[in-house]
Amino acid sequence: MQFLLVGAGLSGAVIGRKLAEAGHRCRIIDARDHIGGNCHTRRDEETGVMMHVYGPHIFHTDDEEVWSYVNGFTEFLPFQNRVKTTARGAVYSLPINLLTINQFFGTTMRPDEARDFIADQADTSITDPQSFEEQALRFVGRDLYEAFFKGYTEKQWGCSPTELPASILKRLPVRFNYDDNYFFHRFQGMPRDGYTPMIEAILDHPGITVELNTPYRPEMREAADHVFWSGPLDGFFDYQLGRLGYRTLDFERFTYEGDYQGCAVMNYGDRDVPWTRITEHKHFSPWEDHEDSVCYREYSREAGPDDIPYYPIRLVREKALLEDYIALAETTEGVTFVGRLGTYRYLDMDVTIREALDTAATFLGCLAEGKPVRAFIKSPR
Known part of the structure; x- marks a missing residue:
């Protein structure tokens, strides 16, 4: 079969790989000029530091199968987030x-x-x-x-x-000991060379083609037996019922000669400081040695139509609109909605991968048994 997967982030890559390994052909498109979605990483040209381009992504999970899966495509090194x-x-x-x-x-x-x-x-x-x-x-x-x-x-x-x-x-826990490890999962780490090479390795299969700078067009569905959509749920329907609410992030990049703050993440709790936190990216790769540093001041605001959506708001108005979009999606044949944007939920990377693996397995099972495939393998509710 020929599948169209919209979005070359974790959801699209993992689902595409599983379907390709089962003998199907997968066309993966992305409107951006890179793979990896918001966990895209690259080397900063000025400092050589590995940059988390869309803000820090720290891998942590208790799911041993997911941990084994990602380690099959790259080397993860120990990292604990100490905020x-x-x-x-x-x-x-x-x-x-x-x-x-x-x-x-x-x-x-x-x-x-x-x-x-x-x-x-x-x-x-x-x-x-x-x-x-x-x-x-x-x-x-x-x-x-x-x-x-x-x-x-x-x-x-x-x-x-x-x-x-x-x-x-x-x-958010309160601990009555001196443990300052931000997460409590068994497996915690960072890919040695960044997330983008890991996703490149997942996509490296003869059954997969990747097209960047390629926005989705409705007529693309005609050449596909099924579509996996990891873009915004409301975006698939051209926002015909209205726009779901998101928060977006703005990053103010600056460099520093030396070590700016001595840690990867420094929050700022005072209301009169306009940014929420400063991230110093070289501390996300402590096995590397860089004299200079590159940092982000991070600002949060409501997402506009042209902004990258980060966090679903999911307050009363959004939940009501979400129900309307769920009903619309469930009457749409030939499309499965996946991932953080497709299901309008905040998902950590390990959960995104787990759901992608489960989605591919469920889909292949439905094909084998001749059963219809649901719009949502994992409900947005």
Whole structure:
């Protein structure tokens, strides 16, 4: 069969590879001039530093099959993300841990003492947190919330934390030890040569052709037996029901002679600092040695029609519109919607790869059994 895959990021590459290995032909197109989507990496010409062009992507997973899969196409080296934050004129460790608590409150508490202390700080009058703010107040109390979460969240999401669902904060842990590893997954690392060579290796199959600088056109469907769409869900339908909401990111690049901040990621929690964080890219490849440095100041704002969408907003209006697009997609034959944009969900890289592997397997199973293929192998709901 002949398949058209729209988007040469992780979803398109992994699905295309699996289908090609099963003997099918895959045409993968992308409107950009490079593969890899938002995890595209390249060498900075001025400094030689490996750049995460669209912001940092750190691979972490508990999925052993996914970890084995990516290591089959490149060499991953150990990397743990140790985030710092500048707030109220001091630098602290994130996630909030025992060092953060002791430094912030000027104490020397042991784990059990800190646990009891934070429990006293928490607003226990909030029994069923509905908003981000209520969850934070119930979780860590007002002092830590206002220092580390409130301003950063207002900048990141462009709205008050009272308007965001409590579920956003449930992903952020508080640790009563000195562990400052931002993630808790078993497998964590970075590809030695960047993500783009890894994706090149996935795409390196005689059954796959890749066409860059090639926007999708509806008539392309005529030459394909099936389409896998990893672009924006609403974009496939030319936004006929309206546009789903996204946040986008702007990056202000600057270079520095030496080491600018001593870590890969420095958050800025104060509301009067316009950027959310500064990333120093050479620290994402600690096995390399570079005298000079290249950094990004990162700004978040609402995505316009010509912007790259990063984070789905998924508030009340967007969820209602999403339901309408799901209904429209489910009546559209010959298309399967995949990935972060195609299913309008925030996905880490390991989940994106897992869902791509499952999508290909499910699709091939449906072909073998003569069953129809659903518009969504993984529901956007």
